[in-house]
Amino acid sequence: MTEITNLEITSKDWKVDVKPTWCPGCGHFGVLSAAKKGVIDVQWLPHNTVVVSGIGCSSNIPHFMGGYGIHTLHGRANPVAEAIKLSNPDLNVIVSGGDGDGLGIGLAGFVHAARRNFDLTYIVMDNQVYGLTVNQTSPTSSIGRVTRSTPYGNIERPLNPIMMALAAGATFVARTLSSDGKHFQEVVKKAMEHKGYSFIDALSPCVTFNRVNTKDYWKERVYRLEDTDYKPDDFMSAMSKAQEFGDKVPIGVFYQEDTSLYSDMDETNKRVKNVVKNGAHKLTAETRAKIIKDFV
């Protein structure tokens, strides 16, 4: 990790009084601590940062982060984040939520935000279960899993979040593990630094309901792409790596690509840069005249 000297923004700036309400041992704690380190690593000011989330255990994270937070509806973090970013591109916007929130009810919002390449950092806190509603299968639950919604075992093939992100056109695609604080911090920093849509599949075990995909389960399986000669610059290699999700589970950056940002290409932004800062104003006489001439 790059050493940052002369830190200006420290954890003090990001201090917040609200204590996490997650179960002791919940994977989401690891996500929170890495994200808090991440914003300091990239020197984001809390009042210039917005953490957007959906609904779920995971989606409570804005309340524990500091900065501006908006805890939206179930599955709606992405469109809300797009609006914030396009309205005020100077803000740093983090999107967060669970696997149910983002890959179930919120799937379309995620895919379309990714294909537009909005400059957002999206962290899916993936515990392969619906936590807050007390143990139902999620879109990433493995086949056979017995939950309260599947007393006879899950029969739906899980989505592969990495593949979905790649197919959607995310320009930064990574996986990390909530219990591996250091790796998470590295990945999240890169994601925040990335200009474009960054997607992180954050394996974040639910200690209360998921007895299969536990911390140990992942620990036994994960290996770091950084420790191999894998280069995250080729789409097909990334797709191929994404297939590995059995005995071996790669973590790290699968793919990164540089493409124009939505907010840079947007016609209005090209003209006025930042509509919120630019202020709400009446039509100028000139614009008014230009418009009216089309309607007489």
Next chain:
Amino acid sequence: MTEITNLEITSKDWKVDVKPTWCPGCGHFGVLSAAKKGVIDVQWLPHNTVVVSGIGCSSNIPHFMGGYGIHTLHGRANPVAEAIKLSNPDLNVIVSGGDGDGLGIGLAGFVHAARRNFDLTYIVMDNQVYGLTVNQTSPTSSIGRVTRSTPYGNIERPLNPIMMALAAGATFVARTLSSDGKHFQEVVKKAMEHKGYSFIDALSPCVTFNRVNTKDYWKERVYRLEDTDYKPDDFMSAMSKAQEFGDKVPIGVFYQEDTSLYSDMDETNKRVKNVVKNGAHKLTAETRAKIIKDFV
């Protein structure tokens, strides 16, 4: 194409009085005629077949097909089709609609139906535009396209439907061209015969609004996978082929795989096969006793 002798079901059985309301020359005519041939090729009875669609020019197809038709809401064909299939697995169910319908507002329904491997044949009539609402960009519109919604040109990278279907887990993924009747008929037949979720990206030009992706545009670019040594049995090859979408556009079957069907694995279906045919009935004394004992 396999020759079918002793045809029992003929186009007479599928005759219908309603004339298509599409613009003269619309690509969707080709889809209709191939689909009508397809159901005869696979010998589906009209009263045992349901054509499900969303809303859009394309989605008017059930009215012109014959058989049972259900013309649902914008983006909702897939969940409706899943219900029909799970309630009565003996029915043949075709899902149809536009690129806006299926990949915009209906994206989540499509992806989740695919990952569940419901035995449905889904034809997306892909004209890279919102036709019925009179010319706005759709999720497959190319960058730069000027439409009524993008007077300054489209800035969103299009979705790749083949890649999306593959990532979602569709077990049959193909592309064909509405103006190539023979190819379409072959592909749709295979799709109908396939046991599992079949996805067809049917390039079907909108002659009224899309002046870019015309019949000629595609004709110049497409080539048949069947004419190459491509084998649709490898997922990564399919992904790789899916990338080709520029000067050369492959049509044909990209991928086919045999996996268990949702309706075969469903606990209720395993026990009673077909709930609609099985009939609605009161709890048997035995079942009632079994349930009650858990609640005393």
Next chain:
Amino acid sequence: MVNEINIRISGQNGDGIFSSGETLAKICSRSGLVVHGSRSYQSIIRGGHVSYSVRAANHEVRAPADYIDVLIALRGDSFLVDVPLMMKSGGIVLFDSKGSRIKNTDAPDGVILVDMPASEIASRFSDLKIMMNTVLVGASIALYNLDLSIFTDLLAHTFVNKSAEVISTNISAAEAGYKWAKENVKLIEHDITFTTGTETIFLGGNEALALGMLNSGLQSFAYYPMTPATPVGLWLSKYGPMSGCTVKQMEDEINVANYAVGAGYAGARSACATSGGGFALMTEAIGFAAMIEAPVVFIEVARGGPSTGLPTKTEQGDLNQLFGASQGDFPRAIIAQTGVKDGFYLGHEALNIAEKYQIPVLIASDLYMGEHFETLEDLDFDKIPIERGKLIMDTIPEDQRPYKRYIDTEDGISPRTIPGVEGGQHDAGSDEHDEFGNLVSDRRSGYPEAIEVRIQQMKKRMKKMDYLLKELPAPQVEGASADEAKILVVGWGSTLDTIREARSQLEKEGVKTAQLHIKYVLPFHADEVKEILNTYNDKGVKILMVEANFTGQMARYIRAETSFEIKEKYLRYEGENMLPREVLAAMKEVL
């Protein structure tokens, strides 16, 4: 001398409060009592403060108790929440100051604090923390002199799949708690009679609906988890397959609703369930169901709004949403669940109405209604037959082809074919259509003939409402006549029994009361309700609306239908279960 058992166990989420509470409830039920169980919890998986309250008696107890007599306090916060809000002089708090590290034990005067070494007793049998609950439950039932063997039988039943050792350990702990209480605490004097041998089913409001539907031939159920409606789906996930009902968790509520419409269209008896926010996403599909005339039951179990609001608290705040669901005018029924047992029969009724009238039927429930439990004496599984209405399964004769699926009829209901029926092919379209199902929205709309078709089909669909209204029973007043009553309380849905109990408390004080309760919301018996309200009002009877929302949605609804403005309202919106004593206080305020 009391004539009811009123025990609450409270502690953190994760302390096993609900299962201990349920055990207490079942002990009472197996002792031959009428039992009411209710929970309080929060949107958090571990921590916070939750409780389970058991009320049991020989008489009908169908509302939450006004006060707790025995509180099992597993955490210090029990003294911050349950003691101040729910206890009065004479009540007993069983707690373990050492084992639970409880310091502050403030309590109203006269509350008896029993500091019991429950943890220490439990540790004699097991290292598991949960064993302390067993000890405390044992102690609490001792206070009422309930039969210990019922508890131990239940333990044996609960742990039937565990080792003999687990069972015997639990039984020993229960016995030890029981014994300790008998030796150390003054028992509660009561005149309750315990009997054994009857096995009464003890069920939640949600599950009763599910059981009712399943018994009424439910064939398709879809859902997406959302508190407090989830239990309907979870219950059916387990029991549905045993009786030929497919159950599907979908990716969101939009697709749940559309799935449910698809199933109804395909000929399955179809239902789905959700709560307020999920229902918001379902609304478009409700108009769709009405338009294609597919029968579907939509269950809406409301929670505290607006928006995500108070997801684990109760409210009757979604009536406007149910009434305003989806654009345009179309037939739909709205029926409010008024009790747990009512839910069982309502499950049948709603499916029958949906199929007979080929319309969406919306069931209005709420968190209190859906998530409280009652003993259900004398359930009649054969009371309501399965009615499928004009459903055609046989081949359509040649002369009726192409089939007029939307043929105009006297009652607006057209004979329905489903896929698979030969010759019954048609298109079911969400656009306006003619009798065949062919669109009039495209090339025909605006033509004189298409205008006629439109008018015909609108009238046809809406006619069903008139016929349905005739079939539904009109609401009737319970209690005193307009000449005698001092007050008429108007309520709807889940508050039926709570209002009843408040009334009976007032009656004991010598005040005659009456009650008008709305179950069938749409179509509405406007004439009858207006007549009742005017009759009571003209005689000078005070009229009080009781409902759990901020704006008085039902009062407004009644005014819209009858012009009668109920001025006095007791409106609750802070989320807790409404108690009889609170309604009583509101009644007294009006008098």
Next chain:
Amino acid sequence: MVNEINIRISGQNGDGIFSSGETLAKICSRSGLVVHGSRSYQSIIRGGHVSYSVRAANHEVRAPADYIDVLIALRGDSFLVDVPLMMKSGGIVLFDSKGSRIKNTDAPDGVILVDMPASEIASRFSDLKIMMNTVLVGASIALYNLDLSIFTDLLAHTFVNKSAEVISTNISAAEAGYKWAKENVKLIEHDITFTTGTETIFLGGNEALALGMLNSGLQSFAYYPMTPATPVGLWLSKYGPMSGCTVKQMEDEINVANYAVGAGYAGARSACATSGGGFALMTEAIGFAAMIEAPVVFIEVARGGPSTGLPTKTEQGDLNQLFGASQGDFPRAIIAQTGVKDGFYLGHEALNIAEKYQIPVLIASDLYMGEHFETLEDLDFDKIPIERGKLIMDTIPEDQRPYKRYIDTEDGISPRTIPGVEGGQHDAGSDEHDEFGNLVSDRRSGYPEAIEVRIQQMKKRMKKMDYLLKELPAPQVEGASADEAKILVVGWGSTLDTIREARSQLEKEGVKTAQLHIKYVLPFHADEVKEILNTYNDKGVKILMVEANFTGQMARYIRAETSFEIKEKYLRYEGENMLPREVLAAMKEVL
């Protein structure tokens, strides 16, 4: 002698009907007339039958015309639709039996059929079929002796980016048509004065809203195409960027609505638009906006329901849906657009209300309202200032940190910080929360303190409704007093001018009439409306509700708010634009 121009051009979709109609409208506008333009079309891209009607006069013409005087019939179906429904003796049909292959020319007695060789004339100048329209438009304006040069100027303007040849060809065709009519048809006698020189803006109801919002500093607009609301988004897609408004087409309406809430939260003046089915999908986000107190304007342009219904036809059938949007009780405004010019100012007003009260503002429009066009004389771009309410952009002083975003205030409105404001950080949560924005739904709910917070925040939010009501103007009766009037017509939204015109027709027959029109639906001036209705009713004035839906949604709404039941109703639901003569007939029926 007529005092109005009433021309309709009709034919197939694809015939260029709308652009020819618009040309006609603009010729009239540039001739100094007040113009009303309206379209009829279908859910089909080519084929079917569509029309554009132009009504123009020196006096105010703000409603669709009762009859057409001149019909340009491009297709045989014009004789099936427009002639029988809209023409009477003296009317002229311009058509080309040969060029358009029209055989059946049935028409009411006295209708003058002018079979004009338009196609042949057009072919002299171009092979393009569309040139026939130019010829026919030229002929139609000749009938009124309108100045041909205005038409030719307009052609030059329209084809400014085309070659000189295109322009001159068109001009020649126009001239030839003009000349032919002058020579072959008896011109229409009228007393209309034409002037030139003024350039009056001619705009649709949707575009007027868009222009108003843009002039009121709109910064964010989101939409998903849906007839008839799409034009708002399309217009802004083009003109928004010129004035600093971002415009985003999303993937569906759920995400449109949530996007709009996000933009409002971020500090942009934010709006979105849709129609009934799309609005159904938006409803969940409306409660969300209210809960986090984000200002957003939601525009709902209703079309024929239920469900997909009649997507290109008009209806006022979504009031129930607007009122019932989203679960629970929360503050929201509902305002109905009552005219094209009204839309321009409403755009300002709605954004101001949204920002001042930090609430969702719902604008109720309909297809007729949004898609008809009017000349807008004397638009005042400076009339309504931009008001942003308690929006804090400056750094928050240390002693106010952490910031109480939801602080309880007298009027319920809390000073609002947006991301970027130092020290103003807070969490905006859709769960119930305290003054800081911290949740009370998780570990705190049920604690006495959290119950207080809940009550405080509910009251705080709902207080805004009282303050807002005070700011809004109460509805007033137009026309005769209760002593004089024979009839009081009650309407809402889009029917304002149609009812006005029907009344003035009746007044001409010597009957005094009055009109009560509802624009501000929620909060509602119940006292004032009740007073008006009772006053007129008490004097024996007939009261007639006029609205375009099946069940009389506004009548029901008024009854819910005032207890006043309007018994006589003229309800329309077949989708066509409501005509003054139809309202007149309904009024006469009641009298």
